[in-house]
Amino acid sequence: MNAEPVKDLSRLCLHTITTKPWNIEEAARNYSKAGVKGITVWRDTLEGRDIIKTGGLLRESGLHVVSLCRGGFFANTEKAKRDLAITDNRRAVEEAFKLGTDKIVLVCGADPRQSLEDSRKQIYDGICEVLPDAKAAGVKLAVEPLHPMFADTRSAVNTIKQANDLVEAIDSEYVGVAVDVYHLWWDPDLEEEIYRCGKNRNLLAFHICDWKSPTVDMLNDRGLMGEGCINLRKIRSWVEKAGFNGFIEVEIFSNLWWKQDQNEFLERIVRAYKEHA
Amino acid sequence: MNAEPVKDLSRLCLHTITTKPWNIEEAARNYSKAGVKGITVWRDTLEGRDIIKTGGLLRESGLHVVSLCRGGFFANTEKAKRDLAITDNRRAVEEAFKLGTDKIVLVCGADPRQSLEDSRKQIYDGICEVLPDAKAAGVKLAVEPLHPMFADTRSAVNTIKQANDLVEAIDSEYVGVAVDVYHLWWDPDLEEEIYRCGKNRNLLAFHICDWKSPTVDMLNDRGLMGEGCINLRKIRSWVEKAGFNGFIEVEIFSNLWWKQDQNEFLERIVRAYKEHA
Secondary structure, X not given: OOOOOOOOOOOEEXXXXXXXXXXXXXXXXXXXXXXXXXXXXXXXXXXXXXXXXXXXXXXXXXXXXXXXXXXEOOOOOOHHHHXXXXXXXXXXXXXXXXXXOOEEEEEOEOOOOOOHHHHHHHHHHHHHHHHHHHHHHOOEEEEOXXXXXXXXXXXXXXXXXXXXXXXXXXXXXXXXXEEEHHHHOOOOOHHHHHHHHHHOOOEEEEEEOEOXXXXXXXXXXXXXXXXXXXXXXXXXXXXXXXXXXXOEEEOOOEHHHHOOOHHHHHHHXXXXXXXXX | OOOOXXXXXXXXXXXXXXXXXXXXXXXXXXXXXXXXXXXXXXXXXXXXXXXXXXXXXXXXXXXXXXXXXXXXXXXXXXXXXXXXXXXXXXXXXXXXXXXXXXXXXXXXXXXXXXXXXXXXXXXXXXXXXXXHHHHHHOOEEEEOOOOHHHOOOOEOOOOHHHHHHHHHHHOOOOEEEEEEHHHHOOOOOHHHHHHHHHHOOOEEEEEEOEXXXXXXXXXXXXXXXXXXXXXXXXXXXXXXXXXXXXXXXXXXXXXXXXXXXXXXXXXXXXXXXXXXX
């Protein structure tokens, strides 16, 4: 059974990167005006800002700050680069704390110069190293498994099963999983692994968009909900059956949509959310 | 333990699409001259040819005709299109028979207008329908699981586990699996599922190339062996441990390499085969 259509916008969250041409102040103003209730902040939008004040501005705009995007990139053959990643993840935790969000999305990293197993070991170690900081700040780390087409350089965690294995091995209430339909829709184990994730209270986030046919760019050709082949309502029904009732986050990287008028795009997003999410 | 380097070219097979600018006669002449021992023929190269004579020409050139590429595309929401696919697959079986090869590679198909489960059901049905023809012609059908980035339109069979499940369900010595490193290298279950495949005598083919970082085109930016991050010798060691000792087939779709002088490319292939395969 597919999920029922969403009743209203109370669970709608947008990733700032979805409307990349806007700065954070424009995003806050326009999201708010459109009735969006949550925002996931990409770190580049905070550059040159007072983060505490920016968090305040978002809340004053009626937006819940759902998460900070993104930490991770723990895997590297070079020790010095891995150390830099740890430093950067600690900084992300601090930014999340200042911004007033309790969650960071992790794109875990991969390095084509080494095996996926080595990358995964480094990811495990990296998360464990950052974990005390995350706990202290009350910030949860959400491991986002990435599509296998990103296994070379972006993440050696490519299925939700691998993400579940990883977070269960770490076994902390501060580490969980972010489910993004774009990365996971094809996986024959998806339903079962979503339930496993929920059962262990590890399901921290739910990201949506769509997979277009054809997809002409591996990174920046994601579709608006309804433009592609992902059965969003079915996957949402699994996520909700697994106990998740948090924000539904729209995360679309799209060279095409970024070229359009962003206010019109935002209208389309709200409509597509109601019709397809 | 990785596999030992190949000793010679006795197991080297090229897919005609790897040197796409060449017609089949040029491919035969040049492969033969370079010491290549096997050829997998893409069907487009047979257009306008007498297939029986072409098969003869290949054998006279000292080439073993390893397989015909490709059948499949069984999945479609439209019954009429599925029927056309069956007809086309029967034609492929006839072509394979005339060409004198005992194997057809299947790209099973997918349709973004329907669920992956529906596509998989149609794939199962399609293979079962073509199977009597394949048996009669002594031609085996090799299901090639395709990378999840092709799950929308090319194949709803995206892991070797799914391919194993499918061929075991069909349970015929005329249906097996083609392992292509490009599609499967990222899969955490790859080693185990290769052994399962071998144990059931279903491992029919082994295709190699490499995954480049960055990959700029989803379809036609495959790398020459050694250009990317795939541990070819490790995967070959698994395939051989699983009992496979057939041809090692070089299948590279590459806009970049197709633009180069194909004789130089062929030299590079032979060298890369010795150094990295």
